[in-house]
Amino acid sequence: MAGSSGSLSRSGLRGREAELAELRALIASVARTGSGALTLVRGEPGIGKTTLLAEAVARAEAAGFRVGVGKADELHHIVPLSSLAACLLHGDPPLLADDVLADLAHRHDQRIRLVERLAEAIEERADSVPVLIALDDVQWADALSRFALQQLPRRLRTSPVLWLLTARRGLGGPAEEIVAAVRDELPARTLSLGPLSGAAIGRLADDALGPDVDERVRELLEGAGGNPFLAVELLAGLRTAEASGEPVPPGLVSGVRGRLTSLQPATLRFLQMGAVLGRRFAFHEAAVLCGGPTAPLIAALDEAVRAGLLDDDGDHLVFRHDLLRQAVYVDIPPSARKALHREAAGHLVAAGHRPIDAAAHILRGALPGDEEAVGLLRRAADDVLPVTPGLAADLVTRALDLVPAARPSWFAVGEQAVVCLTRAGRDREALSTGDRLLECRPPVETFGRLQAALGGTLWNLDLAEELRHRSETALAVGGAAPEIEARLAALRALALSRGHDLGAAREAGENALRAAIEIGDRDAHVQALFSLGEIALNAGENAVALERFTALSAVDSAFFPEEIVAHQHMDDFASGERLLLKAAQRSGGLREAMLLWAQGQQHLGLGRLDDADADFVTMERLEDDVQVPVQQVNARVIRSWTALLRGEEAAARQHLAAARERLAAKPNPGNTAAVRFLEALHADTDGDIGLAVDRIRQVQRQGPFVRWRLLRCWVDAAIRMALRGTDRALARDLAAQAEAHGARNPAVPTATGLAAHALGLVRGDLALLERSVSLLGTGPRPLVLASACADFGQALLAAGDRPRAVAALTRAHAAFTAAGAHAAAARAEHALKGAGGDGRRAVGGPRPVQGWEALTASEKKVARLVAEGHSNRAAAELLVVSAHTVNTHLTSAFRKLSVNSRVQLANLVRSLPDG
Template structure:
């Protein structure tokens, strides 16, 4: 091989000097800077992608890289992580053992979690040596590998990892999405390989035949169209030919088919069976499809290997190029292909292969009415549902097409499809599938099961009234199994939790819980506890909500975040913090985005605005990645509020605009109320009191449960809006709500303190405002305490008690400044000036845009830990946050510091003066 920096005219790489230079530069850059990069090779089959990729691998190894080299396979493109596994399991030092990879894919049901663990393994290896991860034929990558490839390059951009992907042109591959996901985060080069020039093809001929190349041969080579693989295949037959005596040498084959025509019929038949099985196949499997003993086909195998069509890697037979396999495959009549694929599926399963391994054969060969194929598709869907629910849904919809409508099996497959579609976030499709099944008037027991399956779908679509109507109809029809009726009862109670009168919801939830316990059905138990938790939360009964959600998370750990948030509503941030730390050590199974929501709420309420912002940014990114848009509106609403507290009006307006956009996609009552309240806050900041009070009125009309959820800690802001808008009745109503909420939560200091503050504001009652400060002294929420102190200080100032006013206002200003709420601190400073006290200068609260001082306190902590050599996970454990949040902090720090790798970061941090 040509060493690094050596000549680039190696045989087989003629005409690719420019592309090799680009790849060599990327290899050198990754090794030198310690940052990541991505290269994509695109072109038609045979154009030289694999040869170029192989040369890059050789050069990277020579430069000291550890290499993971893999190849995706067309007939395994549905097996979760099979494509990327070929990269991480093979190479000079495999990144993971086979057992470790199986453990990752089988034990955990979170794609995000799985990708993070892969990232940690790669990051750890890259800490000692640069890595090249190369995947050929990425157009055949399985869905989970595609998902990982969109996340990993960006996640590992600060480590010396070069990603090299080769994709066939003209096929719907993932590289465009992968490039788009990282375009702004790391260097990306896309190399589109066109036909070789005539001169380059001529050089290939000279390399192969030397002086024997004549004009006639060169004319024939022009038929290769600049495709080096076809040219080399033509030239292969000329090595032993006497080209001077024959006008057209007999060994020359123009195209692959002509070459195959010289094979023995048994060899061709054997190759055809292998082509049906895929590019890599087992000798015994191909022999079985031929209907011959393996020993009888040894001559055929030997001839195929001698002809350069197959390689033997010791475990499997491999077509030397996919063009060879395709040329063999297309000569099999289409009707025969279907039969052979179906037979292949049966034989492979009988030989011990998993259903998902043979799904590609089933999809190509199954005919309507094939119940065995349907059973295999259902088993495969169940296996992949935890990590690739979208694939599971696709497999089940195909299975549904194979079963005649209205048969018991059709309804059973349909029910499974509804669940998978819902898990995949394809709720509209799930509802349409359910309605199609119900239109065939299924038996009563099936009728109930289908409506129970549609419960989660309707809840996700925010169709609470429709959920109630359907569950009540199914319960009225009767005939369902006891466990199904218990699930329906739990879903009905959940729908009722969104009603104005919550008494029926409580009663329905208790009945559903009794039925669930009696039947022992876990799903019914989860539904009933969730319904009771939601009802208690909507009623503002925090202690009861905590009891319900604690019981729920014990039954189903996926609801752990709800338990954490329930502790926060009780002002028990010590316990919620401990649970958040525990969640970081859980072995998967917890909804990552919802856990980040809980983490963000923890930071927000404890006055850590920078950390809260990072959590909500990360949550939104994770929801986008898995296409589960649950908290997108609320996340943007809170980020806008944080920006207003900081004094960043432009960012606040941008977040409001994004919240409105997301509201248009998911216009449920809760999202609508949240955006309307945010609009009120913005209108107040703009001095538009009329518009502000109008928006608060709209929130009030949305229903009691929305008020408790939305105004729990923001009621003071709402009351000030009402008073400034001269709507005393609205202010009185808001204060009454706060008092009712406090009566339901007498042990929660925030609730009792806010009630006193609300009434004190409405009544302009100085003793009540003083009492609110005293009550909130027990609250762990510094921003709430500061707001009450500011109100009390202003009231003292109005009463002429200047010294006390200055003390209260100074305390409020200090608390707001410590939290980074500089806009509110500046407002309090103006009050202090009115009192004749200058107050502490707060500045505008704006950090520099670039440089170390532009980093938040948390970003500085993360930067120092990473510079010391900690991994993202190790830094997360030390800071008691999610590794995803560490990644968000690190991304921001790298941007502000204009560095591209951990090495550059370490050098910068080492040069900083001690703080």
Template sequence: MAGAGSPLSRSGLRGREAELAELQALINSVARTGSGGMALIQGEPGIGKTTLLAEVLSQARAAGFSVSAGKADELHHIVPLSSLAACLLQGEQPLLSGDVFADLARNHDQRIWLVERLAEVIEARAGDVPVLIGLDDVQWADPLSRFALQQLPARLRTSPVLWVLAGRREPAGPAEEIVAAAAGIFTTATVPLGPLTGEAIAQLADDALGAAVDERVRELLDGAGGNPFLAVEMLAGLRTAEATDDSVPPGLVVGVRSRLRSMNPGTLRFLRMGAVLGRAFGLQDAAALCGRAPAVLIPALEEAVRAGLLDDDGEHLVFRHDLLRQAVYADILPSARRALHREAARVLVASGHRPIDAVPHVLRGALPGDEEAVALLQRAADDVLAVTPELAADLMTRALALVPSVRPLRFAVGERAILVLTRAGRSRDALSTGDELLAARPPLEVFSRLQAALGGTLWSMDLAGELRRRTEAALALGGALPEIAARLAALRTLALSREYDLAAAREAGETALRDAAATGDREARVLALSALGEIAQNAGENALALERFAALSAVDSAFLPEEIVAHLHMDDFETGRRLLLKATEAGAPRQAMMLWAQGQHDLGLGRLDDADAGFLTMEHLEDEVRVPVQQVNGRVIRSRIALLRGDREAAREHLNAARERLGAKPNPGNTAAVLFLEAVHAEADGDAGLSAAKVRQVQQVGDFMRWRLLRDWVDAAVRMALSAGDHELAEDLAAQAEAHAGRNPAVPTATGIAAQALGLVKNDLAMLERSVELLDAGPRALVRAAASADLGRALLSAGRKQRAVAALTRARDTYAESGAHAAAARVRQALKGAGAGGGRAAPVQRPVQGWGALTASEKKIARLIAQGHTNRSAAELLVVSPHTVNTHLTSVFRKLEINSRVQLANVVMALPDS
């Protein structure tokens, strides 16, 4: 067999001149423009993908790229991040050191967090030199690596990073998903490799055999079907075979056998054990599977390397090609393979490998009733749950399938499967699994545990009524352990938080919290505090809600977003800002919910551009992890922002999106939010009657909606009612606002809006003036502007023109500073009506393209990036999420019609004030 560097080692380049030229052009483009790119080399096994990829890597190095490349492995295709780790840890200057990667692995409690950290490392390197990241056999990439490869190109679109993937053709496979995610972001190219021409195959024969090539050999090579690897293996067989008249076997398995026949039996056994372990394997593991000491196998290893079947990369033994491993593997009897995989799983675990490393062997070797395999699958699921919940759910489903229905173990495994399926967003599967187990009539204690496990499932499905029915039934039956009873009681309280009798719900919650404390069960405590926080919010008791959510986030930091929003409801934006900064620095979990909190913070301060970008980024992150929580409310708020700006088309798009998402999560809060948005749109369309009718529908959704939805928007609802001549509705709304103020006397927004609502209903100038005074003590810019506008119009009606102009001018300026240009325009019309001429000129309509199209936030970020800041350093300066910076930056590139940071720097430098 030819060694490295020989013609055979580069045989995949025969007949690939056009494909190589296309890839070279992409390398040159990324280096020249400083923007990203992606290439996918596709073809059947042995067609030359790996050799072509190796040549691309070589050419990129010569062009000054920092190159990191790796290869996914068939038997490691479920190990989280194993494929991408192979890329990042390879090369002369690896993007990550082993220590840094180990630190990432210890801390990756969230997929989004991990991707952001990886992006920072790659972005930093790309700031110095262009980067190429290559991954061979992408069809076997593990789920977390696939997730990262779908997100990272978009995150790094403004950096000179070239992604080169090689894999088999698989419609709707991982490679296609990754390329589809990058399409439209930057240049992508799919390079299919078809069979070589007869001329190229003849060149391979000349490379291998020289003058020995005759017509008989050329006819035999036709059996390779233009596949260079098969042709090379057949040629190698010819070159090493005995000089006889025997015909050359056409099949690869037979061809490999012809080489194995002359080997020592010990070498053959060693190769078969290696083939079971995977394309890359450790000598120690192979020795254990052979039942021999590693030193005894050295001769077998040396013989396999000499035969060209194995390479030694210094850390692992590697089959020189996947097809070689598969050929050796195919020569093992199927029953023996299953037994060897079971033994391989035991060997790997015994030698200290992670459970997930042994899972591929468990999946190939486990039989029903194998409790050892079930335990291993459960351990592996627990290990990967935080970063690949979908994989964890698959592992638990497989574990449950291995447990016969007659065994008690099935209930314990099923309980865990319910929890993991719910965490993965597969709530319907979780519910059907739970109901199937409950139908088996388990003992009361088990019945209670299963119902408790299903509690989170039902809550995520917005089935509060069903959650209450089940928890009450389980508690009534008895037989639950104290900690399970505490969880059931807390879950029942969570269900009660959606009902009308909040006093009874609070009493139940306090009892549940005491039970949780008595049992010391953390989960019960988290559930009880969460329920009590929900109840306090629904009752409009902001201080109590803050107390509950602060206690909750102290127990579990994942609930920090709820605490931040509770601070905002108390008008404590300074503490909210401090906690947001802390979360940004620490990489807090639930980053989508953290963006929700950030958006609420920016909206409250009147930063409409930042709020809109934050809610957009939140939706993207929720889409990425497939856990939609705030998408309805996010679209509702973005629609209102668009109306304030005067973008009716965008506002209508957001309304339609909110309606569509309501179908997936039709809980009372989402229903009320969409109804209220429809009321706002009806008002904007001039249909006062419809807007008032929609507000009445909001009232009917649930009493508690008045606090959650109308907390900051009741003034708008009052104006709608008055415009429709529905004074009774307006008075009811004002009474609600007054009751809310009574519950929150220390919150300027609550007391100020109550005075504003009452002033509007009674047309009371003194009360409207009082509302402006109260709201001046609060932080909410848009709320202050609305109150000043109401006061100005009332003063105009009363003939007090000078004071009216002052109030209206203040409202106009506040709206304009926030970017609420449509609202400012309406106030400007009132000023003209007062004979004041509208004051400052209306802002010129923002263009669609060019520097003038950028928002204030986008301009800040553009200047920072042009100065050399990374997304993270820019985010730290602006106290926002790096994800939000990326959202702004994507918009900047689109509006400026550029593709790289270099181009952005040139644009900024050319500005008159730069």
């Protein structure tokens, strides 16, 4: 059989001519067009998926592709990136260098950063030759590989990268998730392999036994049900039976079992140990499980290879098919399997493997009370937390199940479980786990540790009052270690930041910071600085917030986005730009979605509405990818507001609906206020001023910190609605808040200018409105200035000062037009005509849907850079934006230009008159 397996494998392509032709066409298309594609081959075990994949790989190599091939393993699906690593890090030469996972920060979720590094490396390789990445049995891929496979194809859609995956039919899960994630952004096809026809099975028989196959054999082959692997195994058995004169085996199971029972006991035991280790295993590892001397097992290995059960690739032994391994594995008694898996885990760790490499065996073999297994699971969870927090949470919660509640280690494992569950975004489960531990009356020091661990969980769940109560209770109980008390004090200050007495909150935060610095506890230091930054923002003290967040990002670079936004609140967009450039040059440690939020705020403040929209689109996608929504409600509110400024009412309503949907999932006070304000804007647009004013009142009732974090730059719109609704008390209240905010920030033109603008609107005071224009004119925010100019112009018009009104309205019109705020520009144009302006100003309008002129200015820049040969990363560095944003621009440009590759884009750009 060993000598014939090659021909039988090749003959496994019988009856797959149509599928082969489709794969050949796909390979040729990717090479010709330079664009990406994905194909999933589905079917039952043994139906020929692997054989078809191997043939496609061979044809791609012959066509000049650089190829990476891997196979996911049922028993290795826990190790992060192990499935894709086989595709990318092995081969001659490998697609990627083996240091691609280096320099990933441990304290924050690094999945997005890892995927971007992989994308950059593959994109660079695909720049010179097309690439095929093939992964067999994707249903067993590890969580990080599955995550990467949902991101990488769409990230690399503009490069000649073909993704070829196989999966078993009927299992659901990973394969469908990957196809669904990429279907809208690149060609994605599923090939379903059904049973071979009787004619194809007949040709298999001819290949194996010659053309004169009798009817008895053909009747036996009907039992294979059109499955080529079962047919090939049956034919192999027939061939062996003919040579030996033994009876013909009736089918695969009895045929394999017949071969197993004919083996020497040592060979059978060796195969069973290998089956426990997985489809692919090392000889010495199986030998260790067998026990005794190694030399006699060489004969066992030889017999297993000759029996057609194993292949030897020089480095590892591989069961020739998963069905063969399973046939061996199921004959091991379940209790023996459990014991062998536990033994295998111990041997792997003793041999120097990482705990995560042994985790699958521990999960299958550990029994309650196994402290060594608990320790290994905890170490494995700690190792994988930065890249697969969900897996880390699963591992440590399993460890918790293994520890009896009476053991001292139960609380330590439970604390780690709370931390991992929170990092994985499973906050409700984290809180439930923590409360279960607390119900068992832990020692006072442990009580404090658990309450500190639950602090982040409660904050994520928007339970600020509960956080305050728990932190104060733990501090009152006492007995905790000094660093835990410092963390609890910082958490208490954070909870107080959501209250009305911000003076008390500030004092608590300062005390917590001093304690953290004195003790030297980094976690307490970070928490205290973050709390003080939040308190300053809620108090409207922009300079203090900048000081706190600058100090925070120096301690933990993941909070770099907060420092950037704090500079923006000071109207220091130059520093914001500098820090964004610095962030783009950093590797690892940053929260990618929050960095995009800061980048979007930068563009929004500077009136670059198109760029801001692209940033928020990308940010929302990244938050969806890691399933940790933070700013999605706010991003949708902003996108809806900017769509109203443009006059794109349908899009604005879609964003409003999305904001409401996301509010239902995260109904905290800030999100609620943001959606109510957006509803007010829409009601005002629809002419329902009563509803608009009602919604503004609801915003005011949310509390001072909420309304000022929300209305910092939008207070004039709220006041206009209040005045149109004849609620002057509400208008005066809003103006008083704006005045107080301006007084707290005398060096910030936006704050002082909006204060003058708000008071001018309420009092109808031309001098104040003129002062607001003067103050805002020294600041960096064109849309805020344009709004003030428009109100000043209208007031001048009402006062009969037409020349000055025309000048103010012309200035507003120009700023709105430059930002693409066409609806706002149209209102200014209408007022200009009423003021006796020349009426010749072109307001412009929505861009066309297709073609070069449909592209935004940034999309055109990206398109030109990519057409010149720049990678996404290089374009991002030149434009001082995120590579993720470049990908968003490029995807949009491809759609608007109806092109599918960088080659087509380059040809189109060269054909432009100014190209």
